Amino acid sequence: MMLNSLRTIGVRLAMAAVMASQITAARCEDVTVTIDNFTFSPAELKVKVGTTVTWKNQDDIPHTVVSAGKFKSKALDTDDSFAFTFTAAGDYKYFCSLHPHMTGMIKVE
Amino acid sequence: MSAFDHDHHDDDPRLSRRKVLECMTWAGTGVLWTISGGVPRSLGLVGSAQAAEPAGLTFLQISDSHVGFDKPANPNALGTLEEAIGRIKAIPVKPSFMIHTGDISHLSKASEFDDADRIISQARLDVHYVPGEHDMIDEEVKLYRERYGRGSKGAGWYSFDASGVHFIGLVNVVDLKAGGLGNLGAEQLAWLEDDLRGRSKSMPIVVFAHIPLWSVYPTWGWGTEDGARALDMMKGFGSVTVLNGHIHQVMQKVEGNVTFHTARSTAFPQPAPGTAPSPGPMKVADDKLRTLLGTASIVFKPGTESLAIIDTPLQG
Numbered sequence: 001m002m003l004n005s006l007r008t009i010g011v012r013l014a015m016a017a018v019m020a021s022q023i024t025a026a027r028c029e030d031v032t033v034t035i036d037n038f039t040f041s042p043a044e045l046k047v048k049v050g051t052t053v054t055w056k057n058q059d060d061i062p063h064t065v066v067s068a069g070k071f072k073s074k075a076l077d078t079d080d081s082f083a084f085t086f087t088a089a090g091d092y093k094y095f096c097s098l099h100p101h102m103t104g105m106i107k108v109e
Numbered sequence: 110m111s112a113f114d115h116d117h118h119d120d121d122p123r124l125s126r127r128k129v130l131e132c133m134t135w136a137g138t139g140v141l142w143t144i145s146g147g148v149p150r151s152l153g154l155v156g157s158a159q160a161a162e163p164a165g166l167t168f169l170q171i172s173d174s175h176v177g178f179d180k181p182a183n184p185n186a187l188g189t190l191e192e193a194i195g196r197i198k199a200i201p202v203k204p205s206f207m208i209h210t211g212d213i214s215h216l217s218k219a220s221e222f223d224d225a226d227r228i229i230s231q232a233r234l235d236v237h238y239v240p241g242e243h244d245m246i247d248e249e250v251k252l253y254r255e256r257y258g259r260g261s262k263g264a265g266w267y268s269f270d271a272s273g274v275h276f277i278g279l280v281n282v283v284d285l286k287a288g289g290l291g292n293l294g295a296e297q298l299a300w301l302e303d304d305l306r307g308r309s310k311s312m313p314i315v316v317f318a319h320i321p322l323w324s325v326y327p328t329w330g331w332g333t334e335d336g337a338r339a340l341d342m343m344k345g346f347g348s349v350t351v352l353n354g355h356i357h358q359v360m361q362k363v364e365g366n367v368t369f370h371t372a373r374s375t376a377f378p379q380p381a382p383g384t385a386p387s388p389g390p391m392k393v394a395d396d397k398l399r400t401l402l403g404t405a406s407i408v409f410k411p412g413t414e415s416l417a418i419i420d421t422p423l424q425g
Contacts, residue, residue, distance in 0.1 A: 037387035038329070060180040060390045062216060062246060068287070075246035077216060078180065095287035098242045101330040103288050 032056060033104065035063050035076075038096075040104035047086060047108055054083040063102065067094035166272035169197060169207040169234065170317070172354030173374030175243065176225040177215035182390030182398075186215070186376035189402055190228050193375040197232045205271060207234045210354035210372060211241030211282065211319030213257075218247070222256055240265055241319040241355060242282040266297050268304050275308065277301065279318035281333045291320030291333035291355075298338055305342055313348040321353040323362060323369045326382035331356050340367060356388070358401075375402060 034041050035057040047053065055065045057076040065073040065082050070092055073082035086092070086108040096102035171193060178186040197207070209229070214221035229236060238257040245253055245264075254265060261267040264280040279301070281291035293301075305314075316322065322336035333339075343349045349367040357379035362369040377390040378401035385391065393401060 038389065039387070059387070060182065062243070064246075066287075074248060075216060093287065097285055098246065099330050100285040100287055100289045101328070 030054070034058055035096075035102075038063075038099055038102055040094075040096075040102060043103070044105045044107065047106060049086060049089055049108055051108070052083050052085040053106055054081050056081045062098065063096045064098055065094055066097045067092050070094075072097075166274055167202065167204045168271075169204045169232075170210060170352055170372050171197075171207060171229075171375060172210040172319075172372040173212040173241065173357055173376055174209070174225055174229075175212055175215045175374065175376035176228075177218060177221035178376050178390075180377075180390060182377035182392045187224055187228065189399070190225070190375045192399075193402075194228050194232050197234070204234060207232060207236045208276075208278070208317050208352065209236055209238045210317050210352060211239050212243040212354065212374075212376075213238065213241070213253075215243055215376075216246060217244055217252055219252060222252060226256075237269070237276065237278055237317075238265075239278045239318055240280055240282055242285075245283060262300055263294075263297055266300065274313045274315055277304065277314065277316045279316060279322075279339065281318045281320045281322070281336070286334070289334045290324075290327060290330055291318075291322075291336065293318075293333060293335050293339055298335065298342075301339055302342055305346075308346075310345050311347050313350070314343055314346050315350045315352065316343070317352040319353065320355045321360070321369070321371055322351050323364075325356060325360055325371070329382065329388040331382065331388070343367070357391075373402060378402065 031045060031047055031051055031053045033045065033053060033055045035055060036059060038059065038061075040055070045053065055073065055076070057063050057078060057080050060078055062075040062077050062080075064075055065071070065084075071084045071094075075098070076082055086106065089108050092106040092108065094104050094106070174190045175186045176190060183189060197204075207229075213225045240253045240257070247253075254261075258265045261278075264283045266278055266280050268275060268277045270276070279293060279297065281293050283292070284294055285292050316339070318333070320333055321331055322333045322339060324332035324336075326332070340349075340351075344366075347366060351367060351369045353369070353371045354374070356371050357374035357377065358371065358381065359373055360369070360371045378393065378398070379388050380391045391401075
């Protein structure tokens with residue numbers, strides 16, 4: 001009985017630990033950059049290798065997300081998203097190829 | 110209503126010309142231009158009924174139809190384009206042709222181009238197009254060239270002559286650089302230099318492109334990185350008129366021999382530079398929309414050199 005409940009507690013603790021680590025991982029892998037008022041927000045983002053960044057266009061005008069030689073979205077209409085997983089460390093400058101004054105940066109470490 | 114950005118230089122020797130230019134007026138649905146004596150003047154659509162028969166060449170400019178746009182700033186951009194074309198059809202003196210300064214479509218969809226063509230062709234005028242950035246966002250970036258680029262060079266630039274005026278359609282919406290503005294690029298500039306070579310300096314020139322070739326408001330990207338290089342090539346010419354769209358409002362500047370002008374959109378208005386957080390579509394009260402798409406009406410007073418501006422809204 002005693003052993004059983006200890007075991008149960010142990011399992012629960014282990015599960016909690018796994019869940020906690022999953023949440024951390026989820027946070028790490030799931031980052032969103034919003035596009036509002038012709039601005040990437042946040043304009044600069046630091047993420048770990050393996051992180052997936054999703055850009056979501058909330059403007060009434062289409063935008064793109066382009067990093068020369070690295071990634072290039074199609075034109076994102078209102079509420080469209082584009083996701084990219086960063087597998088290598090480095091600084092990724094990007095911009096909107098339709099409105100090139102819109103720029104942003106993802107720092108991957 | 111009149112969002113003119115006049116550049117007043119009291120030492121400007123071209124007084125009479127400036128007077129003409131200052132008195133130019135526009136109807137947002139389209140701009141009626143007439144060129145006589147080498148000086149372009151706009152008559153405006155609404156006032157054109159009263160206009161004396163313009164000697165020389167008359168043509169229209171429409172811009173930024175954004176067919177497919179259905180957001181709150183104008184849920185029916187196709188409908189307002191149709192209204193604009195309806196007004197063009199009603200002009201008693203048929204213009205020679207029309208130029209469209211880009212953003213025909215909103216998302217470069219075949220169906221949007223189809224709808225635009227169906228409406229615009231009702232004007233029964235030749236239309237000379239240049240692309241806006243919204244016309245080049247299909248996956249393969251080919252629909253604009255296929256439909257409108259016949260006989261053009263590069264990304265779609267070209268020139269032609271009409272009634273002694275040299276028209277140049279430029280493309281400044283492709284290959285844009287991060288952090289930059291509109292872009293013509295080396296290849297197009299080389300073509301332009303060649304196109305102008307040997308041309309009589311007395312020949313009036315009309316240059317049209319989507320994004321303003323002059324710096325309207327770089328913070329919002331309203332300008333062209335290498336636009337000044339194109340304008341430098343036209344310095345020696347007596348009369349140069351630069352017609353653009355993109356900013357969905359009327360702006361004008363006169364600098365020496367060059368007149369800069371931007372046309373209104375037929376789809377939705379955009380804010381004046383710096384008056385909003387972004388240049389995005391400006392939502393106005395429903396009964397105000399058409400006043401921003403084309404209400405400044407104009408009356409040409411025959412027999413005088415000047416045009417009178419009368420702010421007569423189309424509605425309200």
